[in-house]
Amino acid sequence: MYKIAVAGTGYVGLVAGVCFAEVGHQVTCVDIDKKKVEIMKSGISPIYEEGLEELMQKNNAAGRIDYTTDYQSAYKDADAIFIGVGTPEQPDGSANLSFIATVARQIAESVVKDCLVVVKSTVPVGTNDKVEQFIKDFLINDVKVEVASNPEFLAQGSAVHDTLHAERIIIGTESKQAEHLLMKIYEPFHLPIVSVSRRSAEMIKYASNDFLALKISYMNDIANLCELVGADIQDVAKGMSFDERIGSKFLNAGIGFGGSCFPKDTKALEYIARQNGYELKTVKAAIGVNNEQKTMLYKKASKRLITFNGLKVAVLGLTFKPGTDDLREAASLENVPLLLEQGANIFAYDPVGAENFAKVHPEGRGGRGSITYVSNIEHALEGANVCFIFTEWGEVKAVTPEKYKALMRTPLVYDGRNIYRVDKMQEAGVEYHSIGRKSTIREVLKESKNLELQNS
Numbered sequence: 001m002y003k004i005a006v007a008g009t010g011y012v013g014l015v016a017g018v019c020f021a022e023v024g025h026q027v028t029c030v031d032i033d034k035k036k037v038e039i040m041k042s043g044i045s046p047i048y049e050e051g052l053e054e055l056m057q058k059n060n061a062a063g064r065i066d067y068t069t070d071y072q073s074a075y076k077d078a079d080a081i082f083i084g085v086g087t088p089e090q091p092d093g094s095a096n097l098s099f100i101a102t103v104a105r106q107i108a109e110s111v112v113k114d115c116l117v118v119v120k121s122t123v124p125v126g127t128n129d130k131v132e133q134f135i136k137d138f139l140i141n142d143v144k145v146e147v148a149s150n151p152e153f154l155a156q157g158s159a160v161h162d163t164l165h166a167e168r169i170i171i172g173t174e175s176k177q178a179e180h181l182l183m184k185i186y187e188p189f190h191l192p193i194v195s196v197s198r199r200s201a202e203m204i205k206y207a208s209n210d211f212l213a214l215k216i217s218y219m220n221d222i223a224n225l226c227e228l229v230g231a232d233i234q235d236v237a238k239g240m241s242f243d244e245r246i247g248s249k250f251l252n253a254g255i256g257f258g259g260s261c262f263p264k265d266t267k268a269l270e271y272i273a274r275q276n277g278y279e280l281k282t283v284k285a286a287i288g289v290n291n292e293q294k295t296m297l298y299k300k301a302s303k304r305l306i307t308f309n310g311l312k313v314a315v316l317g318l319t320f321k322p323g324t325d326d327l328r329e330a331a332s333l334e335n336v337p338l339l340l341e342q343g344a345n346i347f348a349y350d351p352v353g354a355e356n357f358a359k360v361h362p363e364g365r366g367g368r369g370s371i372t373y374v375s376n377i378e379h380a381l382e383g384a385n386v387c388f389i390f391t392e393w394g395e396v397k398a399v400t401p402e403k404y405k406a407l408m409r410t411p412l413v414y415d416g417r418n419i420y421r422v423d424k425m426q427e428a429g430v431e432y433h434s435i436g437r438k439s440t441i442r443e444v445l446k447e448s449k450n451l452e453l454q455n456s
Contacts, residue, residue, distance in 0.1 A: 002184070003026045003079050004017075004078060006081075006084055008030070008084040008121075009029050010084065011326075012121060014047065014052070015052060016163065023189055024188055029065065029067045029068075033069075037068060049324065075110040076110050079181070080115060080116045081117050081118065083100060083119045083121055087264075094124070095123060097123065099121075100123065105134070105135075108137070111143055114144040117145055119131060120151065123202060128198045129199075146173075148173045148178050148198065150171050150182065151201060151205035153168075153205075157321060168193070169192065170201050172195075172196050173197075205265075206268065210269050210286070213265070214286045215250040216257045217257075218286075218289075219252070220290070221289050223435050226437070227436055233435065233436025234253075234436070237251040253418065255390065256289075256291075256293035258330045258331060259326060259328055263287075269283055294331045297414040297415075298334075298335050312347060313387070314388070315380070316349050316389045316391070318332040318356075322392055324353075327353060331390045332348075336361060339369060341368060344369040345370050347380040349376070349379075377399055378407060384407070385410045386413075387412065389413070389417055392419055396419065401424050401425045401427070405429045405430055414433045416434075417435075
């Protein structure tokens with residue numbers, strides 16, 4: 001087993017560190033936030049991620065993992081140092097590499113023996129070459145430091161499972177020694193390893209994420225057309241899914257993708273292409289479709305209602321997806337401000353994300369409207385004039401169509417995740433609007449009648 005240091009304790013770094021400890025390595029996780037370090041030492045996870053806290057407590061007790069702000073002691077004699085700090089998006093779409101640079105310099109000034117630095121953060125192609133040179137420029141001791149690329153492919157909400165049961169592990173190295181060490185580190189995982197060059201590994205990460213983003217935006221584009229021609233996107237997706245060339249995943253239409261990866265990575269790859277004199281037309285289109293899709297429900301509701309002013313608006317789901325408290329690029333962040341500016345009185349429910357959302361939109365008045373955070377869905381729906389569903393939490397999916405009818409003053413539901421069957425909502429007496437499907441059977445019949453009249 002190896003002595004491993006991990007820089008950064010966000011979704012990438014903390015999950016990687018805990019999973020390395022779980023397979024038997026000795027791990028030290030480094031973070032600059034003293035309060036956060038103390039919380040982790042006590043076995044409490046600073047992020048909401050299924051199964052993570054249990055593994056933290058297990059490996060804390062076993063003495064296989066520790067947390068510190070003292071990077072010098074963590075890095076000085078580590079066999080491998082994994083960098084998992086953020087690379088946030090800049091206004092022009094490029095990745096901010098300042099956190100990577102800070103850690104690289106700290107490593108250079110701390111290591112006292114040969115080691116391998118492994119970049120797990122998502123970085124532009126060629127970044128690892130620069131990181132290796134940067135470390136060499138600032139080395140204090142006469143040691144050999146190599147840099148490898150090892151991009152992560154975890155999904156928030158299933159990050160622990162995705163790490164321990166990955167479909168493949170990508171490693172990018174420039175020497176046999178670096179390749180051998182990384183393979184030995186990952187040997188206890190018993191997973192397929194794809195070994196390529198550093199630059200290829202960097203590109204695999206972007207190409208994979210952007211392909212999935214393209215798939216989502218394509219289905220959303222088709223969904224919008226389905227509404228116009230009277231087709232049902234869920235039927236279309238089901239028919240497509242049987243084609244093994246297409247597959248069944250990432251075919252669900254909705255109000256766009258969010259999170260820390262897809263929005264940032266599509267913009268970053270498009271930026272890289274522009275910097276190299278090339279236009280990635282497909283990725284550019286995916287970004288455009290996604291930006292439009294996020295406010296699709298708001299636009300539909302605005303056509304239906306005279307005003308939101310003074311209306312009670314139930315908002316179910318605030319995070320960008322279920323299973324996480326992450327709000328980055330969430331559809332709620334686009335729609336709630338629009339509703340508040342129009343004077344809506346919002347009652348918002350989310351099982352884990354409300355506290356984070358309140359940091360952005362504090363409870364009380366905002367714009368012309370107000371926002372109240374509630375602990376149960378019934379409170380949000382009771383007496384509501386309209387309901388928006390932004391996240392498909394299990395608690396939201398468990399609400400029956402009849403409950404909307406019984407609790408809401410006006411059973412008017414805009415569902416951005418296509419949770420319900422159109423016919424079941426209609427039978428319950430709910431006016432239901434979703435993505436890529438006809439709002440009610442009556443509208444389908446009306447559309448058909450109009451076509452008959454036009455053709456007669």
